[in-house]
Amino acid sequence: MVGTASTELLVRHSGVGAARVGFRGDVEGLRAVAVLAVVVFHAGVPGVGGGFAGVDVFFVISGFLITGMLWREVAGSGTIRLARFYGARARRLLPAAGIVLVATAGGAAALLPPLQAREVLGDGIASALYVGNYRLALHGTDYLAADAPPSPFQHYWSLGVEEQFYLLWPALIIGVAWFVRRWRRTESASPTPYLVVLGVVAALSFAVSLDWTRTLPSWAFFALPARAWELAVGGMVALSVPVWRRIPEWAAAVAGWVGLAAIVVSCTQLDGRTPYPGTAALLPVLGAALIVAAGCAAPRLGVGRVLSTVPLRSIGRLSYSWYLWHWPVLLLAPKLSGHPLDLVGSLGAVATAAGLAMLTLWFVEDPARFAAPLRRSAALSLAGGGVVTAVAVCVGMVLLVLVPVPVGRGAAAEALTVVAAPQAPPSESIDPHDAAVQQLTAQVQTAVAASAESPSVPSNLSPSLADAPADKAAVFGNGCVRSWLDVGQPECAAGDIGSANMVALVGDSHAAMWSPAFEQIAEQRHWRLETMSKVTCPLMELPITSPYLGREYTECVQWRHQVLARLQAEHPRLIVLSMSRRYGGDFGFTTYDQAWIDSLSRLTTQLRATGANVLVLGPIPDPHSTVPTCLSGHLDDALACAPTRPVAVNDAGIAAERAATTAGDGQYADLTALFCTADRCPLITGNTLIYRDDNHLTVAYATALAPVVAALADGALAHG
Template sequence: MRQRRDIQGLRALAVGLVVIFHLFPSVLTGGYIGVDVFFVISGYLITGHLDRELDRHGRIRLGEFWARRIRRLLPAALLVMAVSAVGALLLIPRTLLPQNLTEITAAAGYVLNWVLAASSVDYLSSDAPASVAQHYWSLSVEEQFYIVWPLLLTAAVLVGVRLLGRSRRTALTAVIGLVFAASLAASIVQTALSPAPAYFVTTTRAWEFAAGALVALLPALGARLGASVRLIASWVALVAVLACGVFFTASTPFPGAIALIPVVATALLLWLGDDDHALAPQRLSHPAAVQFVGDASYSLYLWHWPIIVLAAAAIGRPLDPLLALAAGALTVALAWATMRWVEQPIRRAPGLLARRLPTYAGAAAAMAAVIALALSPLGVLRAEDQAAAATIAELERDASGCFGAYALLNDCDDPYALTDTVNPTLTQSGGFGLRSGDGEECDWATIADRSEMSCDLGVPAAEATERLAFIGDSHADQYALPLALAAREHDWSVLVRTRGSCTPLAPVGVAAEDATASQAEACDRWTIDVLDEVVSDTEVDTVIVAGRYELQPDSTENAHEVMERLQDAGKSVIFIADLPGTAHEWGATDTMESAPSCVEREWRDDACAWEPAPHTDWAQTAAYEAGATIIDPSTLLCQEGRCHIVVGGTIVFADSHHISRAFARTLTGWFGDQISGALARS
């Protein structure tokens, strides 16, 4: 099939949307839909090619098809991966190297989309920055499509034509239509339930390829329409794609039903075909510059993201507009060079390189080389971290020493000094809260992209001196480890119920400002169930409430009512005041920096200490008015009006606002004493 200029124009539009979105995210908030445009184009072109092969040969030559895809896609992709790996080793901070090298490895195996889907459901990693290879998620989806699609069409022909006696087009259309319907339904449901993983998985994207595939099997539409109708339809479709790029945002539930707009619009443009009418939008595709961008779209997509990430890492901050323009220019130069000297020569190479077995062998060897390039240093990093973790584990158990909070509790000299035990990478990778290996009876579930934890900590209720309940969001989770250890020491039994980004003190129907509709609904259900459970549990005498309140609207009145309800049920209430995260204005969460990253960047005594901005904590006000006992960790960590991140040779926060596991463990004695005192006073 001759190359269609309008398709090259659509490719140019798609890559332009994505690149501008990444370079200037506030300018084109929905530019990510360029990936969906690419998916529709791929479904259209590949299905058309396979259908013509079936027409000519009666079968799909799978070995030849996959070899052509390898020669077309892998050389440039693996080259950029290798350069990205070297760039990461030279420029990416040590705290972020494991994530980057792991994702490069997954990208080389074309399974990155599933890796990102698995990690995205964990709110503990929601603050993790994007890696140098993250954009390969869409290429992983494409490669999986190229593997499965010819097999599916082959099966459709075998069953539909040879067994059922249907025509080839009927069989193909039926199977592709079924894929379209099933995948679209899965996309709508999964996006509503768990939008973060739904964005990456192949099952929620297959319908976009199928949309293009269906168009490939239909007779061309453009020739059947009058010039005026064709013109209007073309402009409507193009404006729809552009409008999605402008008006969609990160909060748009994507790729659910709303993704039908850019997908159907792209499919319609493909169906209408090229048009030489003077007023046709397809004419915008014809200039040589647009055709070049379309030709180089693959290399442009490959290069633009690692350039952005590595440049930002080199200067230690996000790119300003001038540097973003420079990054764009470098992207174009590298894309041209890659297309000129890598993509085209290998695609068109005669002789040995054009044969299947050398193609497969070369691809396997190149993939193995890139994986080895990423895994070798990753293994060294992990060995270093394991040795450091063993040392820190010994220090965590010495309550008479000067590690972590012990440095403050034992009045050690220079508690904020940068010592050789400070390990930003280990702190960040260690995360916060309880883990399955901590020996506690906990259940974890992910509902609407937020983790819910249910535990019974300490001793059995029948043997306990006190039966407590501990409820809250992830800012309660961060204290679950010292609470578990303290509960064992004091013979307490603790019922734990937490849900990420969901405080039981906020009214039902009033969600955090960054919550999606599904997350708000799940939070409401959880809040109602947890409060009912705790109130009705006659064995619970004391309820400990902890959480993060800065992202919630002022809910003082409701918080007061919740605490009174608990007290009316005969429960004492202990309120844990929220601890400020790393230096930022309250509410400006988009500017919050990871504490380990800050320490790694500053690397000096008392690194990244700050004076917290004044604020009004409505939840603490309500606790005071309700007569609850208040435990305030800031009295320990923010002495004399200054909060500290490096304390006792370790880093307080695992990210920007959750206490690290190492530091939390050293809070066990302090935490137990605070709760014991509150119980004695109740």
């Protein structure tokens, strides 16, 4: 949470003249606007899709208040009493943050599935140390973690940004003061050097923000370098207060109302598809800056009269604790109630969070903030803050020990073993390759059917639930699978690298997840296997937007053209095409619609024109959950996590894809029988865990199916 500095300001009337303590009620009310925007956005209230911009408003407020406080001290004494400054921040921020951290950690440990709880507790420890924003940035750049459920500590990212700001800002102010004294050899009360430095910081940070919004969205959103300009804007307003006091009253009034309109527009017109922060953040940042600056002139008809009303000031005073409580309450309430929250339920949750915030304000925030012994002693304040942080970290670590690593409690199960039978004599009634596929598939179906009747997670599950998230093919980590911003496709050869028989495995991450099976086959068949893959980028020629990048996915379009040119030049014997079927909405196209089907037919024809045989792998069933996490909470009832076949499989879409592939003179492999019975799609077959997350196979299961996949590839080669 940001904007937590006191709105009690030391207001100077005439440069270095007399000073008095004043109160900016409009700033307190602006905090209310900011927290209401964030809370109603998280509650899912329609029409507030950009409520996340409330955090930007908080950043401006924090930059304004803290910079003004530091500047007045350095102008008056030539330095900053760091212990006093940090002691005040510790009293203001840490007690409430620590209470919510401990309560959220306990709730997560009690209510979340063990695997998710352990991940969340790691988030809690990082948040207690105020580096949670960088943990989130790192997770955001991991494609295979992109669909993980949100953490109840996710909102602590802004607190991390603020604490990092508190560490750097005083050093910056002291450095400028030292430089001014050394250069001018005299004390100077002029804010000009500080304004110049903040202007440079703001410009550099804004440039970083623009670049990272395009290239590293998660870092742009969570990291201080891309957010510092917002704090700097507030700081520049603080350093130019005398200028703002001199503007005409009518101009100040207009500026304030324009600023509020800009914030309202940002909250109602922006949404999750907006590349952010980038240029879009200018709306709430400049809007907040205009309101704060206009309030310096205190116009009678300005927006400050509304913001200073008692209800808004009361909410503003509550904003810090309400922000801390609202998100974990929203996320944990469905676990407590046993069902998802509708809008009414979400509003009830944030109202409950407001009640908790009041209790926190009365019994934690204010007592710690105004306790006379703490106010008199910076050392005692800092020690108290250190104790709060240490307790929060220790609670997280103890709960990590107490929350067990989930291990199956069922009887040990046999491993899935698929054995090729001796080749049957030629028959006019059935193709020998089709017969081999049927015989091998029948073995898998038998194991799947047995698992569909077995409720418990086997004790010898492979990979284990704890290890499953890391059980991904090597191509995901060696550059073969191209990330969002990557273009081109480096050579990624496996099998018999010197062989003239080339097989290309092409597509998005759902092609790459099959690489362990194809690598094994390539070794056996003496093929040179080339894996060509890019995340969330199917090879079909469809207009595509990247939800991660928040813009047209030009890198995907470029990669497609490069891969097609390479396939045309290298003439593989077989091209195996695979892709996720979870595209829709934000991507600019929808799986299985007519554009998808037509594009698949055209692509098959185009690939056949290279002289290659083409095998299109059908989809794997959609488990509709993060499988290891779900199973960790249902060790005795694994079937509770397993979707029914109609939910997991789109039979009509598969039939349409088969017809489109056949029309393009390719071979289509419907894989459903390798995963599902007629009724259900279990998540474990034998002792093998099928999914490593919510949509990718484990290496173990892909490898176990290698004999079936080999037979499908042989059939595709034979039918060319």
